[in-house]
Amino acid sequence: MKTKICSLILSFIAFQAFSQVGINTTTPQATLDVNGDMKVRQLPMTTSLTGFDVMMYNITTGEVQQADPVLVASAGGGSGATNTTVYAAKKTAGINLLSLGLFPSGFRAVNFLAAERTIGSAALFSDTDNTYVIPSAGVYAIGFTFRYGTGLQASILANSPGVGIVRTRAGVATTIDSRAFSGANLILLSLTISESSISSLYSLQAGDKISFGLVGSSALDVGLLGSSVASFYIYKVSN
Secondary structure, three states: HHHHHHHHHHHHHHHOOOEEEEEEOOOOOEEEEOOOOOOOOOOOOOOOOOOOEEEOOOOOOOOOOEHHHHHHHHOOOOOOOOOOOEEEEEEEEOOOOEOOOOOOOOOOEEEHHHHEEEOOOOHHHEEHHHHEEEEEEEEEEEEEEEEEEEEEEEEEEOOOOOEEEEEEOOOOEEEEEEEOOOOEEEEEEEEEEEEEEEEEHHHHHHOOEEEEEOOOOOOHHHHHHHHHHEEEEEEEEEE
């Protein structure tokens, strides 16, 4: 009987001494340190995230840690996530076309302001040069619409005006897309449908500046800008 009691006491002492257990390692660094692959053959399925955390592998420390499922969804753009690159603005008054030496020939930017945004963070837009600043590299969806005056004018197609998007990278401005206004010849009268839009995907780098404006617009009537409307949206869709 004494032998059994001594063995039990020694077992408890040994348990305290080896409170860190290693599998495939003689130097465990946690309560349970597994040096190798792990296989789980069957797990129950849950239909709700409420009350659950997910397990994630930390590639820096080699540890498995808890994470809020909402954070995982947000990082991956899943349901309920907030896309921090989303930005949209609309300008219905006070439109000016800005011509800078940096811009490609014939391009003049609309003087959008951060205060005219309809959605998104003001930090994404610069009032200094009226540009959206790309926060991280990836593929972006961009849409830009401009209506000159009422949207229908007597012919102004002599110098092929239209809408354009310019990207400024490392001090070099490049027109990444443009679309001319369309027109119609009605024998005695030539008309220009002075409303156009661009909508597509573009690969961009962090720090790129995006300007929205008109191309081939030197002959436009500045007075009609007072009744013009411009709007754009932009957001990241992929890395």
